[in-house]
Amino acid sequence: MKTLEVTGKTIEDALLNAVNELGVSRDEIEYEVLEEASKGLFGFFGVKPARVKVILKENPVKKTTELLQSIVKAMDLPVDIQVNDNGQAIKVNMQGPDLGVLIGRRGETLDALQYLVNLSVNKNLEKRQKIILDVEGYRTRREETLKKLALRLADKAKRRGKSVVLEPMNAQERRIIHTALQTRDDIYTFSEGEEPYRKIVIAPKKS
Incomplete structure (x- = not known):
């Protein structure tokens, strides 16, 4: 977590100096x-500026975007990264030509x-954020495919009266x-x- 110690004629001045130096908005800090400003004697002698310790808040959306941008840049892939935080999860959809390499086999x-x-x-974050990555709607299409597969194989298990074993899947697909x-x-x-x-x-359940 990035911290910065700044001074100013007032606390507000110090905070303004901080956001300008960090290049962020006020709500990101x-x-x-540490020390209130002091006008000193007659406003001249012993004047002390306000001293403030500023902490830059972790921004998981910004961090996610910057990390993915650095990854696709290293891979030399032109990618449009769209990030949406709905309060429950940070959902990322990446679009661009020839992105099959980002999907891989299944x-x-x-x-x-x-x-x-x-x-x-999530490293150093106080509250863990769930981040879901997708490439051109692949996960949505995959989910629909799995639902149809599940219904088809359930009917098969019922019809034959025997269990059907699916191929290995990750926890999300299961x-x-x-x-x-x-x-x-x-x-x-x-x-x-x-x-x-x-x-x-x-x-199948036994009658």
Whole structure:
């Protein structure tokens, strides 16, 4: 967390000096008054300026954007980064040509990048922020694909009277499958195996 000690004729002057030096807005800082200004004797002798310790607040949205910009720049990828903080999570959608390299096989590269960004941005933050990365709506399309797959395989398990085992998935994708089938009363789902090979089993309920 960046700190700065500044002085000014008044506390407000000191804070103005701080935001100008840091290049931030007033709401991006916190401060602690170290010493009040003193006019001294007759306004001339022993005059002391106000002394303030300014703390730059962590801005997870700004930090996320800057980190991703540095990553795609290093990869020489022209990317438009759109960031939205809805209060529950920071959602990032990246758009541009030839961004398949950021997705990887079944989203593995995107998941790894998301993990690293969460790790980096949340370092030293008092309150953890959830950051979700997406590339041109890939996660939305993938979620719809998984929901359709879940319903199709649930029908298959019920029809054959035998359990169906899905391919290994990450926790986020397994959650989509479980949620898609949680209202079904003719089948049930559970996960088995160890990460990263943990998979979902869809089993028919016995009458």
